[in-house]
């Protein structure tokens with residue numbers, strides 16, 4: 001692992017930005033249309049991420065569109081971090097809703113093909129990109145809400161956990177959890193810490209040791225998600241919730257985030 005991290009430290013995000021040439025307005029899949037509301041002013045899309053920014057509210061919707069299952073490949077993670085960095089630098093953006101364009105899947109977690117038969121350099125680069133995604137999301141100074149409109153195992157669950165609030169579709173077929181143990185791997189300590197910070201020690205112990213995948217109702221009971229709503233209300237509820245959070249006086253909902261504020 002130390003070797004992997006050493007390799008990864010050499011890798012710069014800006015280099016990947018240049019290589020990818022992201023944010024072509026007309027890129028992406030034809031079946032995935034932007035859901036622009038009349039008052040929204042801007043949308044940008046790279047091949048795997050769609051960002052729709054509503055300048056009147058300061059709320060951006062970041063939609064993952066990496067079929068078939070929104071797996072977190074190196075290219076996806078790079079585009080994701082770049083999109084989030086751009087929003088972070090945009091003074092008009094105060095909140096980000098993270099969701100999926102794919103039916104039934106929020107994210108399947110790390111792309112398994114990125115970890116199989118690859119060079120140490122590639123593995124280092126990939127692992128750095130995973131960490132960067134988490135750092136950007138968990139340390140964001142914007143309000144972040146996960147609108148979980150499908151299953152979200154392992155790294156997909158980590159993404160949701162790294163947001164400030166989680167709203168999940170109450171579909172009995174969807175599941176969420178850090179199920180690494182069931183896959184024969186141990187969840188890294190920062191996956192574990194993110195879970196502990198959300199559900200507490202005992203629930204996290206059980207969850208990690210048994211590699212539990214929770215149904216939506218069980219995820220709510222455990223505190224893994226904060227709210228269940230009908231599937232077609234996930235995004236609108238996320239939007240309403242964001243508006244409430246952003247209305248907290250003095251932007252204290254942002255300033256009181258223990259992850260980004262030392263006071």
Ligand SMILES: CCCCC/C=C\CCCC/C=C/C(=O)SCCNC(=O)CCNC(=O)[C@H](O)C(C)(C)COP(=O)(O)OP(=O)(O)OC[C@H]1O[C@@H](n2cnc3c(N)ncnc32)[C@H](O)[C@@H]1OP(=O)(O)O
Pocket residue numbers: 004068069071072104105107108109110111112113114115123124126127151153154155156180183185186187188
């Ligand atoms: C590189 C160095 C690393 C060093 C560190 C070492 C270890 C650290 C471990 C870190 C912790 C790991 C975290 C992870 O996230 S590991 C990934 C865990 N995720 C899974 O196991 C998800 C597996 N997938 C599923 O459970 C299901 O696919 C589903 C997401 C529930 C969707 O089910 P369904 O709608 O029935 O679709 P299919 O199962 O038919 O899948 C469709 C195609 O998608 C491919 N697929 C699925 N998951 C992944 C994935 N994670 N990565 C890549 N590809 C994936 C699947 O193979 C199908 O492909 P096909 O159509 O070509 O057959």
